[in-house]
Amino acid sequence: xxxxPTIAGYALREALRRKVFVVVLLLTxxxxxxxxxxxxxxxxxxxxxxxxxxxxxxxxAGAFMIGLAMFSTLFxxxxxxxxxxxxxxxxxxxRGLLQPLLVRPVSxxxxxxxxWLGAIGVCTPYVIGVYAAAMVITGLTxxxxxxxxxxxxxxxxFGVAIVAALSLLGSVFLTATAxxxxxxxxxxxxxxxxxxxxxxxxxxxxxxEHWATIVAWLAPFEALYQDGLREITANTTGLTGYxxxxxxxxxxxxxxxxxxxxxxxxxxxxxxVAALGFSRRDL
Amino acid sequence: xxxxxxxxxxxxxxxxxxxxxxxxxxxxxxxxxxxxGPNGAGKSTLVKIACGLVRPSDGRAEICGAKAGSLEARRRxxxxxxxxxxxxxxxxxxxLSLHQQLAGSQGGAEERAELLELVELTEARDRRVExxxxxxxxxxxxxxxxxxxxxxxxxDEPTSALDPVGRRTVRQLLEELRSRGTSVLLNSHLLSExxxxxxxxxxxxxxxxxxxxxxxxxxxxxxxxxxxxxxIRLYGGGREDVPRLxxxxxxxxxxxxxxxxxxxxxxxxxxxxxxxETS
Numbered sequence: 001x002x003x004x005p006t007i008a009g010y011a012l013r014e015a016l017r018r019k020v021f022v023v024v025l026l027l028t029x030x031x032x033x034x035x036x037x038x039x040x041x042x043x044x045x046x047x048x049x050x051x052x053x054x055x056x057x058x059x060x061a062g063a064f065m066i067g068l069a070m071f072s073t074l075f076x077x078x079x080x081x082x083x084x085x086x087x088x089x090x091x092x093x094x095r096g097l098l099q100p101l102l103v104r105p106v107s108x109x110x111x112x113x114x115x116w117l118g119a120i121g122v123c124t125p126y127v128i129g130v131y132a133a134a135m136v137i138t139g140l141t142x143x144x145x146x147x148x149x150x151x152x153x154x155x156x157x158f159g160v161a162i163v164a165a166l167s168l169l170g171s172v173f174l175t176a177t178a179x180x181x182x183x184x185x186x187x188x189x190x191x192x193x194x195x196x197x198x199x200x201x202x203x204x205x206x207x208x209e210h211w212a213t214i215v216a217w218l219a220p221f222e223a224l225y226q227d228g229l230r231e232i233t234a235n236t237t238g239l240t241g242y243x244x245x246x247x248x249x250x251x252x253x254x255x256x257x258x259x260x261x262x263x264x265x266x267x268x269x270x271x272x273v274a275a276l277g278f279s280r281r282d283l
Numbered sequence: 284x285x286x287x288x289x290x291x292x293x294x295x296x297x298x299x300x301x302x303x304x305x306x307x308x309x310x311x312x313x314x315x316x317x318x319x320g321p322n323g324a325g326k327s328t329l330v331k332i333a334c335g336l337v338r339p340s341d342g343r344a345e346i347c348g349a350k351a352g353s354l355e356a357r358r359r360x361x362x363x364x365x366x367x368x369x370x371x372x373x374x375x376x377x378x379l380s381l382h383q384q385l386a387g388s389q390g391g392a393e394e395r396a397e398l399l400e401l402v403e404l405t406e407a408r409d410r411r412v413e414x415x416x417x418x419x420x421x422x423x424x425x426x427x428x429x430x431x432x433x434x435x436x437x438x439d440e441p442t443s444a445l446d447p448v449g450r451r452t453v454r455q456l457l458e459e460l461r462s463r464g465t466s467v468l469l470n471s472h473l474l475s476e477x478x479x480x481x482x483x484x485x486x487x488x489x490x491x492x493x494x495x496x497x498x499x500x501x502x503x504x505x506x507x508x509x510x511x512x513x514x515i516r517l518y519g520g521g522r523e524d525v526p527r528l529x530x531x532x533x534x535x536x537x538x539x540x541x542x543x544x545x546x547x548x549x550x551x552x553x554x555x556x557x558x559x560e561t562s
Contacts, residue, residue, distance in 0.1 A: 006384040010370075017372050096368040100427060103334040103362040104385035105354040282297075282337040 003106040004114045010101075011084075011118025020083040021122070024076055028130055031072055036137050039065055043142035056236075062144030063233045069134030070156060070232075074225050077127040077160035082183050084119045085167040087176030088112075093283045094175070102283065109275035112168055116271075119164045124157040131156055147235040152228035158263060159221035159228075163187060165267055169274040172281060189215065190222030197226075220263040227259050285348045286311050287359075287435040287466035288333055293342035295328050295490075302328040304490035305342065310435065310466045315457060317477035318470040320487035321557050326470045327365055329487070330437050333468070334362045346435055358387070361428035363421075365439040365470075371413030375404055375423050378412060379430060388431035398426040401459070403452055417444040425453060429460075436460065436467045442476060454480050478549040486556045494556040502546040510541040517545070 015021060042065060046057045089112075092098040101111065131153045139145045146152065166186065170179035193215030200208030216223040288310040295303040303325045310316045318326045331337040332344050335352030344351035347359045369378050379395040388394060399405050402422040412420060421444045428436055442450045450473075457467055457480050471477055477484055478498045486494040494501065504521035511532055518528050522544045529539055547555075 002387070003385055006381065010381060013372070014370060096364060096366045097370065099336055099364045100362070100367055100369065100382070100424075101385065102336060103357055103360060104382065105357040105387065106385055107354065280338070283331070 003104070004110055004117065007101070007106065007111055007114030008117040008121060011088075011115050012121050015084045015118060015122045018083070020080070024080050024126070028076060028126075031076070032130070032133055032137065035065075035069055035072075035134055036141065039138050039141040046142075058142060058144050059233070059236055062138050062142050063146070063236065065138050065142070066135060066146055066232055067229050069138070070131065070152065070225065070228055073127055073130045073134065074156055074159060074221075076130065077123050077156065078163045078184075078187055078221075080126060081119055081123045081160050081164035082167050082180055082187075084122060085115065085164050086171055086180040086183065088115045088168055089171040089278060089281070090174060090179075091171060091176035099283060108278045109271075112172075112271075112274055112278055116161075116165055116168055119168075120157075120161045123160045123164060127157045127160050128153045146232035148231040151231045155224040155228040155231070155260075158260075159224040162221045162224070162263060162267055162270070165270045165274070169270050169277070172274055172277040186219060187221070190219035190225075193219070194222055194226055217259070217262060220259065220266045223259045224263055227256065284312060286345075287314070287347055288468060289343075289345045289348075290329070290333070291343045293329070293332065293344055294340045295325070295332065295337065296340045301490050303332075303339075303342075306487070306490065306492055308485060308492065310468050312434070312466055313461055313464040315461050315467045315469065315480055315482050317481035317484045318468060318487065319472075319474065319477060319484060319553055323489075324487040324557075325490040326487055327439055330362075330439050330468065330470055334360055334437055358431075359434050361430065361433040361436045363424045363428040363438050363441050365443070367424055369412045369420065369423070369427075371411060373412050374409045375399060375412070375415075375426075376408045378423065379427060382427050382430040386431035386433075390431070394430070398429055401429070401456055402426045418446060418449045421445055422449060422452065425456065432465075434464075434466060436465055437470075438467065439470045440472065441469070442471065442473060450476065474548075474550045474553055484549065486553060488557050494552065498549055501549060501552040503552070505545040505547055508543040508545055509539060512538040512540070521546075 042061050043058075046061050049057065087095075089098065102108065135146060135149065163183065167179065167183045170182055173179075174182060193212045197209055197212030197216065200206070200210075200212055216226060286309045288308070290306055290308040293303050293306045293308075294301070306325070306329060308316075308329070318329065320326050328337060332339050333346065333351050335357055338352070346356035349355035349359065373381065376395055376399070379398060382388075383390060383394065390397075396405070396408075399408055402425050404419060404422055404426065407415060407419060407423075412423070415423065421441065425438070425441055428438065442453050445453065454476065457469070460467060461480075461482075469477065469481060481498065483495070483497055484501060485492055507518045507520055507522075507525055507528055509516055509518060509528060509532065518524070520528065525542055525544065529542060532539055
């Protein structure tokens with residue numbers, strides 16, 4: 001067990017020195033500047049716009065903007081998580097980086113756990129930080145704050161942690177490139193299911209909503225994201241609440257304790273499969 | 284006494300390909316064993332099974348009595364892979380510190396300084412790996428393998444990237460380790476190196492041991508070359524026949540100027556064992 005902090009520290013240091021981290025930070029800075037501009041203009045113009053009956057313009061605009069920020073935060077967090085883990089096993093083994101570590105008295109599951117902790121040690125503070133920055137920008141610019149502040153941040157961070165675990169699992173079996181492609185496809189599938197769920201909700205198509213929910217549960221980072229969207233307007237009702245449920249980039253349809261428990265179980269399943277696969281792998 | 288490495292009927296198959304076909308091998312305490320064989324003979328597979336990177340298909344491999352690959356076994360080995368890389372941003376000292384933590388070594392800064400001195404990298408203590416030459420990285424790899432003073436060292440081509448001076452450094456290091464009682468399994472293509480430092484040589488071919496013995500045992504007599512006033516002539520026999528041959532020549536009135544006992548080199552033995560096979 002004492003090797004875990006050592007290898008997590010090794011992974012953390014590796015993460016912080018990679019160029020991808022600098023790129024993500026630059027992209028984040030660019031995103032936050034644009035996000036502030038968007039908030040500035042949206043809330044400036046909203047005063048002059050006559051909202052349709054039943055729509056509260058400020059909560060609608062605020063929730064829409066934060067929903068947009070959550071999507072961007074999730075995407076950037078996933079990019080970071082995937083690039084930090086996509087070559088953790090097979091990629092590092094092919095480069096000869098893994099073997100010197102694995103011949104030490106460190107069990108393979110411990111090594112995977114440490115790599116995951118190292119990755120989420122970077123990704124989750126990043127996701128929470130970007131979410132908080134976006135929320136503060138919207139709050140100060142538009143004087144609107146989410147109904148629940150903490151839970152959406154934690155759910156986004158948890159979603160990214162799940163993607164990091166999936167990427168580590170993929171790295172046991174796939175080359176770094178193939179793994180990266182596969183994980184982004186899974187992530188994309190999750191997002192598409194969210195959009196289809198929104199469409200199904202708007203069209204009142206139970207079948208479409210049902211399948212979107214199944215996909216969201218198969219890719220629980222998407223379900224957590226949707227639950228986070230639901231949490232930011234948990235107390236918003238009426239037409240405003242209904243429209244916000246459609247959500248930008250996926251609806252706020254799936255949620256609750258069930259999803260969070262399932263996400264924990266899902267993470268445990270991914271961990272077990274990764275540990276078994278890794279322990280049987282010749283290097 | 285429990286051998287440092289004990290391999291019995293070891294087999295490894297990759298699909299239809301047999302890498303090891305029932306290898307038996309022992310490395311005793313303080314023994315330096317050289318592993319020879321053409322490419323694809325199974326040398327690296329054998330070493331990787333010993334350090335737990337590859338699972339055997341059948342048979343048994345033990346390190347100091349513990350099953351190869353177990354945490355107990357891995358506490359007792361130092362390993363340098365044929366193809367390895369260290370993270371470029373680590374300094375030599377930081378890298379050794381990382382491996383000390385992973386190996387549970389309590390040696391601290393003193394051990395790190397000693398290891399860097401052993402591989403002649405004291406001056407490069409704070410130099411980052413990415414700023415080192417391949418030869419320096421390889422010597423750092425040897426130092427890394429020695430962290431925690433393991434009783435068994437598994438070295439897979441440790442001198443492949445070294446210049447002659449670097450090779451001599453590693454050779455001297457191996458001799459020093461032997462004097463300390465460390466066992467070494469050395470996998471190398473450099474026959475001269477194996478011949479110079481190893482107590483015993485094992486030749487593998489297509490996953491099987493085809494020849495085994497000390498370098499002297501593997502060297503076969505090729506005759507006695509004697510220079511007389513009639514010129515140089517090769518006589519049959521070995522070292523024990525020299526007094527008789529010289530006495531006969533002198534008795535026959537010849538003037539003897541020089542005598543040389545000829546034996547086959549390890550290279551001759553190796554080539555005979557592998558039949559000229561290269562891969």
